[in-house]
Amino acid sequence: MAKQYDLVVIGAGTAAMVAAMRVRAAGWQVAVIDFRPLGGTCALRGCDPKKMLIAGASAIDHVQRMRGNGVVGDAHIDWEKLMAFKRSFTDPVPEKNAQRYTDKGIDTYHGRARLTGRNSLEVDGEALDSKYILLASGAEPVKLNIPGEEYLIDNEGFLALESLPRRIVLVGGGYIAAEFSHIAARAGANVTILQRGDRMLKGFDADLVAWLMEKFQALGIDVRTKTSVEAVEKIGANYRVHASTNGRKVTIDADLVVHAGGRSPDLESLNLVAAGVTTKNGKLELNDYLQSISNPAIYAAGDVAQKGPPLTPVSSHDAKVVAENLLKGNHQRPDYRGVPSVAFTIPPIARVGLLEQEARAQGLKFRIQSEKASTWFTARQSAEPVYGFKVLVEETTERVLGAHLVGPNADEVINLFALAIRHELTAQNLKSTIFAYPTGASDIGYML
Numbered sequence: 001m002a003k004q005y006d007l008v009v010i011g012a013g014t015a016a017m018v019a020a021m022r023v024r025a026a027g028w029q030v031a032v033i034d035f036r037p038l039g040g041t042c043a044l045r046g047c048d049p050k051k052m053l054i055a056g057a058s059a060i061d062h063v064q065r066m067r068g069n070g071v072v073g074d075a076h077i078d079w080e081k082l083m084a085f086k087r088s089f090t091d092p093v094p095e096k097n098a099q100r101y102t103d104k105g106i107d108t109y110h111g112r113a114r115l116t117g118r119n120s121l122e123v124d125g126e127a128l129d130s131k132y133i134l135l136a137s138g139a140e141p142v143k144l145n146i147p148g149e150e151y152l153i154d155n156e157g158f159l160a161l162e163s164l165p166r167r168i169v170l171v172g173g174g175y176i177a178a179e180f181s182h183i184a185a186r187a188g189a190n191v192t193i194l195q196r197g198d199r200m201l202k203g204f205d206a207d208l209v210a211w212l213m214e215k216f217q218a219l220g221i222d223v224r225t226k227t228s229v230e231a232v233e234k235i236g237a238n239y240r241v242h243a244s245t246n247g248r249k250v251t252i253d254a255d256l257v258v259h260a261g262g263r264s265p266d267l268e269s270l271n272l273v274a275a276g277v278t279t280k281n282g283k284l285e286l287n288d289y290l291q292s293i294s295n296p297a298i299y300a301a302g303d304v305a306q307k308g309p310p311l312t313p314v315s316s317h318d319a320k321v322v323a324e325n326l327l328k329g330n331h332q333r334p335d336y337r338g339v340p341s342v343a344f345t346i347p348p349i350a351r352v353g354l355l356e357q358e359a360r361a362q363g364l365k366f367r368i369q370s371e372k373a374s375t376w377f378t379a380r381q382s383a384e385p386v387y388g389f390k391v392l393v394e395e396t397t398e399r400v401l402g403a404h405l406v407g408p409n410a411d412e413v414i415n416l417f418a419l420a421i422r423h424e425l426t427a428q429n430l431k432s433t434i435f436a437y438p439t440g441a442s443d444i445g446y447m448l
């Protein structure tokens with residue numbers, strides 16, 4: 001007979017952990033399933049390991065910026081040891097997660113879950129029945145549908161490299177290409193980015209991205225935009241990447257080719273049809289409560305839901321909403337106002353709220369304060385000329401509509417703008433706040 005649960009969660013990442021813990025705390029019988037080690041993308045293959053490597057790359061960058069300013073001597077990355085530093089965080093994650101689930105009385109299953117009916121699924125030959133099922137299965141690298149696709153490694157492979165090849169090609173020009181290129185270049189690799197779009201980091205403000213590109217150039221990262229990768233060929237131990245740029249064919253030789261061409265949920269492997277869960281244009285059809293419109297027993301949260309931006313804090317927020325709705329009936333809707341996003345280049349670039357073109361498209365009346373602030377004290381004291389901002393303030397209400405930052409502290413200061421947007425603070429509220437000096441936040445008053 002199938003084992004019975006109140007909630008079975010497919011996936012064991014951020015969304016799964018948050019939802020499972022909350023529902024279990026109310027006494028429900030809960031299970032989580034993952035075919036990978038417990039922990040999810042962020043902790044094992046994304047945000048956290050990436051940031052451990054960025055720590056090494058940042059140290060190199062800081063030394064290089066301060067060279068000639070009182071810092072002497074060389075610093076370089078020992079990739080093997082930097083990887084060991086990364087593993088000091090990632091290796092214990094699955095065991096710690098397993099322990100947390102066990103301590104709370106949540107069952108864990110290892111294997112790929114497939115839905116078998118409206119309230120049932122199977123994992124590794126074992127049948128489970130559940131009153132509710134939460135899809136928290138995240139996203140996977142998209143199929144590029146190019147010959148030689150099998151030669152590319154993805155984020156998981158890159159973040160586990162035991163040695164760093166000399167010539168690296170990144171396919172795509174979004175978050176992953178930006179971050180991985182900054183790590184690899186500072187560790188001594190020759191990096192080429194092949195980006196189909198006409199610029200990198202299309203989710204960020206175009207002016208600020210242009211300022212950041214100076215850093216890519218200084219690092220010797222070869223960024224080729226309007227360049228679409230069409231095939232990857234294996235030649236001996238190496239690769240030849242075939243691309244087209246403005247109709248012209250080009251080839252680039254590499255020791256490693258990395259997939260940075262986008263991620264989307266793998267809905268197919270879930271066998272949604274068996275559970276009567278409908279999709280539209282590659283997305284689950286969900287109501288405002290993150291519940292399937294065709295099967296009320298099924299909810300979704302995080303990257304797989306594709307309701308908010310595919311970021312860790314959004315997965316966590318979705319999961320809290322779903323847990324509330326499961327425990328007390330549908331009453332909470334996700335609220336994605338003021339979700340900040342950072343690409344952890346060195347220096348970082350950040351955004352929250354609306355881009356300039358989005359605010360214009362909405363017909364909003366707003367003023368823009370923007371400056372490349374290379375001469376400001378924040379830039380000077382960190383010897384980092386890439387520093388600038390663009391802030392949009394609504395004319396009638398004085399609300400902050402959007403904030404865009406690049407340079408030192410952008411990854412932290414953006415959170416203050418997020419606070420302002422989410423809680424509808426005015427520009428004057430921010431301006432009149434007394435921030436510690438000299439910190440990144442103490443520049444905010446001059447950005448409004």
Ligand SMILES: Cc1cc2nc3c(=O)[nH]c(=O)nc-3n(C[C@H](O)[C@H](O)[C@H](O)COP(=O)(O)OP(=O)(O)OC[C@H]3O[C@@H](n4cnc5c(N)ncnc54)[C@H](O)[C@@H]3O)c2cc1C
Nearest residue numbers: 011013014015040041042046113137138302303310311312
């Ligand atoms: C390289 C990289 C860097 C990133 N950096 C950041 C960052 O700095 N900040 C940020 O906010 N976000 C970042 N992200 C995004 C962030 O990692 C994700 O938004 C977040 O982890 C999604 O969490 P989730 O719980 O929705 O899914 P996941 O954490 O992806 O968990 C889903 C789990 O489901 C499992 N699964 C899938 N299908 C099945 C199945 N059929 N059966 C069983 N298990 C299944 C998968 O193995 C996976 O472990 C990054 C992503 C990547 C790839």
Ligand SMILES: NC(=O)c1ccc[n+]([C@@H]2O[C@H](COP(=O)([O-])OP(=O)(O)OC[C@H]3O[C@@H](n4cnc5c(N)ncnc54)[C@H](O)[C@@H]3O)[C@@H](O)[C@H]2O)c1
Nearest residue numbers: 172173174175176195196197228229260261262263310342
């Ligand atoms: N710091 C962060 O928050 C962070 C970091 C990494 C990843 N992520 C998450 O992971 C997701 C995936 O990141 P990503 O960088 O892979 O995707 P992305 O969507 O940011 O960028 C992918 C880019 O690849 C290009 N591309 C696709 N196919 C191509 C081809 N054949 N040739 C050339 N270019 C091609 C696309 O035009 C696009 O600009 C992001 O949406 C983000 O939410 C977040």
